[in-house]
Amino acid sequence: MSATTVAHDDVHHDHPTGIMRWLTTTNHKDIGTMYLTFSLVMFLVGGAMVLGIRAELFQPGLQLMNPDFYNQLIGVHALIMIFAALMPAATGFANWMIPLQIGAPDMALPRLNNWGFWLLPPSAILLTLPFTLALFGIGDGAIATGWTFYPPLSVQGGIGVDFAIFAVHLLGVSSVMGSINIIVTLFNMRAPGMTLMKMPMFAWGWLITAFLLVATIPVLAGAVTMLLTDRHFGTHFFDAAGGGDPIMFQHLFWFFGHPEVYILLLPVWGFIPQILQTFSRKPMYGYKAQVYSLWAIGALAVVVWAHHFFTAGMPVPALLYFMYSTMAISLPLAVLFFCWIKTMWKGSMTFETPMLFAVGWIILFGIGGLTGLVLADVAADAQYHNSYFVVAHFHYTLFAGGIMGIMAGVYYWLPKMTGNMYDENLGKLHFWLTAISFNLTFIPQFFVGLAGMPRRIPDYALQFAEFNMISTISAFALGLSQLLFVYIIIKCVKGGKKATDKVWEGSEGLEWTLPSPPPYHSFTEQPVIK
Amino acid sequence: MEPVNNPDSLKPKTKTELDNANTKLAKKMVWVAAGSLLFAFALVPLYDVLCSITGLNGKTDNAASTLTKAKVDNSRNVTVQFTSAVMPGLGWNFYPKQASITLHPGKIETVLFEAKNITSQVVVGQAIPSVSPGIASVYLKKVECFCFVNQSLKPGETKVMPLRFFIDPALPKDVSEMTLSYSFFEATKK
Numbered sequence: 001m002s003a004t005t006v007a008h009d010d011v012h013h014d015h016p017t018g019i020m021r022w023l024t025t026t027n028h029k030d031i032g033t034m035y036l037t038f039s040l041v042m043f044l045v046g047g048a049m050v051l052g053i054r055a056e057l058f059q060p061g062l063q064l065m066n067p068d069f070y071n072q073l074i075g076v077h078a079l080i081m082i083f084a085a086l087m088p089a090a091t092g093f094a095n096w097m098i099p100l101q102i103g104a105p106d107m108a109l110p111r112l113n114n115w116g117f118w119l120l121p122p123s124a125i126l127l128t129l130p131f132t133l134a135l136f137g138i139g140d141g142a143i144a145t146g147w148t149f150y151p152p153l154s155v156q157g158g159i160g161v162d163f164a165i166f167a168v169h170l171l172g173v174s175s176v177m178g179s180i181n182i183i184v185t186l187f188n189m190r191a192p193g194m195t196l197m198k199m200p201m202f203a204w205g206w207l208i209t210a211f212l213l214v215a216t217i218p219v220l221a222g223a224v225t226m227l228l229t230d231r232h233f234g235t236h237f238f239d240a241a242g243g244g245d246p247i248m249f250q251h252l253f254w255f256f257g258h259p260e261v262y263i264l265l266l267p268v269w270g271f272i273p274q275i276l277q278t279f280s281r282k283p284m285y286g287y288k289a290q291v292y293s294l295w296a297i298g299a300l301a302v303v304v305w306a307h308h309f310f311t312a313g314m315p316v317p318a319l320l321y322f323m324y325s326t327m328a329i330s331l332p333l334a335v336l337f338f339c340w341i342k343t344m345w346k347g348s349m350t351f352e353t354p355m356l357f358a359v360g361w362i363i364l365f366g367i368g369g370l371t372g373l374v375l376a377d378v379a380a381d382a383q384y385h386n387s388y389f390v391v392a393h394f395h396y397t398l399f400a401g402g403i404m405g406i407m408a409g410v411y412y413w414l415p416k417m418t419g420n421m422y423d424e425n426l427g428k429l430h431f432w433l434t435a436i437s438f439n440l441t442f443i444p445q446f447f448v449g450l451a452g453m454p455r456r457i458p459d460y461a462l463q464f465a466e467f468n469m470i471s472t473i474s475a476f477a478l479g480l481s482q483l484l485f486v487y488i489i490i491k492c493v494k495g496g497k498k499a500t501d502k503v504w505e506g507s508e509g510l511e512w513t514l515p516s517p518p519p520y521h522s523f524t525e526q527p528v529i530k
Numbered sequence: 531m532e533p534v535n536n537p538d539s540l541k542p543k544t545k546t547e548l549d550n551a552n553t554k555l556a557k558k559m560v561w562v563a564a565g566s567l568l569f570a571f572a573l574v575p576l577y578d579v580l581c582s583i584t585g586l587n588g589k590t591d592n593a594a595s596t597l598t599k600a601k602v603d604n605s606r607n608v609t610v611q612f613t614s615a616v617m618p619g620l621g622w623n624f625y626p627k628q629a630s631i632t633l634h635p636g637k638i639e640t641v642l643f644e645a646k647n648i649t650s651q652v653v654v655g656q657a658i659p660s661v662s663p664g665i666a667s668v669y670l671k672k673v674e675c676f677c678f679v680n681q682s683l684k685p686g687e688t689k690v691m692p693l694r695f696f697i698d699p700a701l702p703k704d705v706s707e708m709t710l711s712y713s714f715f716e717a718t719k720k
Contacts, residue, residue, distance in 0.1 A: 180559040188548060188555060218566040313662065314664075
């Protein structure tokens with residue numbers, strides 16, 4: 001992506017070149033590109049870790065690694081995928097596309113933007129460094145508590161926990177800065193005439209995400225700080241010996257953790273309708289209904305957290321409240337699903353790669369949502385809690401709903417960002433490989449979960465062997481398919497058929513009025529929206 | 531949403547005005563973020579208050595209750611089961627002398643717990659109680675308990691420790707069984 005943007009640098013500006021360009025850049029497109037590249041790299045790192053996990057689960061018994069290392073892979077895989085792959089990908093799109101979509105010359109706070117990005121690589125290093133340190137006999141490896149940091153395990157854990165806590169601090173600061181930037185950009189930098197209710201849906205999705213991030217990430221930062229002082233400075237926030245309560249950590253964590261799920265998904269819910277309308281060649285159905293639904297989900301997201309630990313013990317009225325409020329989220333979500341499908345209804349649809357991903361996304365994310373409804377049921381959750389059913393559920397929401405959505409966005413905007421069309425045949429092949437191997441990986445996990453296979457355990461009972469074998473083989477197919485994704489992107493960045501300004505026949509919006517790739521400074525003349 | 535040249539009524543802000551507006555809004559957002567960090571720490575005392583009112587987390591009052599004036603409710607029985615745990619780092623054996631007791635609400639009973647120091651040092655321990663179901667915890671009233679203070683055991687010493695308690699007759703009718711669990715933690719001053 002870098003090579004092409006360089007070609008369009010405005011001649012009358014001095015830019016540092018080489019590495020200094022990327023270190024010092026305050027250009028929203030450069031920073032967006034760095035976010036997306038970082039995300040792709042970390043996606044592969046996190047994917048490699050999970051292939052280690054799946055390889056261990058290929059057969060019952062312990063073959064490849066000890067349980068400690070397995071637990072470390074589990075925790076770091078999740079932290080990397082959530083904080084270093086999915087979130088930066090969404091932020092990358094925000095940086096690239098929000099100024100273009102709302103007719104702004106750049107993000108509102110460009111320096112903050114640069115800083116926000118450059119906090120990410122150090123935090124990724126903090127997360128993974130303990131693996132390397134352990135090789136030299138320093139410490140006992142990375143965080144082994146799972147991504148949720150539950151005490152007492154996290155209070156007792158080794159230096160990996162401290163590294164992860166500091167990584168979360170940095171990631172938190174980075175995403176709060178990114179969010180503030182997006183909020184300010186959306187409120188102050190819209191082109192004349194673009195009222196809030198004329199903003200593209202992607203901007204709406206991100207605005208709500210940004211508010212959720214500013215409100216909840218500091219709670220996570222506070223919770224892990226308490227963990228840190230419990231570990232090293234003699235406090236007893238979560239340590240029962242001193243009168244603390246480990247359950248309180250679960251409340252604090254999930255007060256952040258549940259909105260986090262929507263933080264990961266709301267940007268995707270923003271641009272998927274734009275993709276659907278582009279390839280259905282029809283205006284988006286129910287714009288207002290979608291905006292209100294996004295707000296409703298954003299608001300409900302912060303009041304449902306305790307459904308993540310129904311089994312930890314709660315009075316019945318609390319169980320009922322968290323069950324019903326959780327299930328209530330399915331109402332605005334159903335409105336969204338209806339709008340997405342209605343957008344396609346009787347449209348002149350074509351199925352280029354972004355549309356394939358978008359339509360596949362609706363179905364797979366739908367499965368994720370419906371299985372979540374099952375988990376929200378207190379009575380049923382007693383059986384499903386901490387089983388592979390949960391693992392399959394959240395991979396349907398976060399891999400299909402998150403990452404496959406992001407991939408739809410990549411194919412949709414890649415021609416705009418690079419100026420070249422990607423290889424359509426390879427793109428379609430990538431979609432089918434991903435969709436099929438994804439389902440073959442996770443459908444068996446629903447079954448073993450229902451049958452009682454617990455998550456986060458490196459060994460399992462013999463009756464789960466066949467399903468796990470299918471799951472592992474498919475997971476490797478899924479992982480290797482992503483190398484094709486990388487190849488397609490590199491090929492597209494290097495060259496290919498030139499993309500037109502509009503790129504797609506049915507594309508609507510300001511970003512498609514600019515050349516592909518857009519010039520270094522986007523709008524020399526501020527657009528005005530009627 | 532085609533860009534058009536119609537700037538009549540729409541006055542774009544000057545660069546300085548825009549920069550000031552951006553900084554102002556960004557500062558507000560920093561305050562929001564700082565507020566939610568504060569909120570996280572404020573949740574700690576809030577959680578404690580909520581739990582001591584509702585018994586949400588199964589914590590009992592760690593102070594002696596006065597003898598009840600309420601009458602003994604002979605019409606119903608409540609079974610209290612006892613469990614014990616020794617946390618890592620504490621070299622003790624610790625167990626209840628009886629597994630459970632069935633009593634009428636309002637009646638004071640005494641049960642015994644035994645602890646033995648199996649190390650060669652003087653060790654101080656602190657017992658932390660927890661009641662399940664949590665809703666019952668506020669109705670379990672202790673008159674005397676080894677958990678009110680630190681317990682110190684000499685090397686090899688065995689100590690039989692009493693717990694005198696009663697069940698508040700106001701206990702909801704649907705609770706007929708509860709579990710009182712004690713975890714002993716190391717509390718030696720280092």
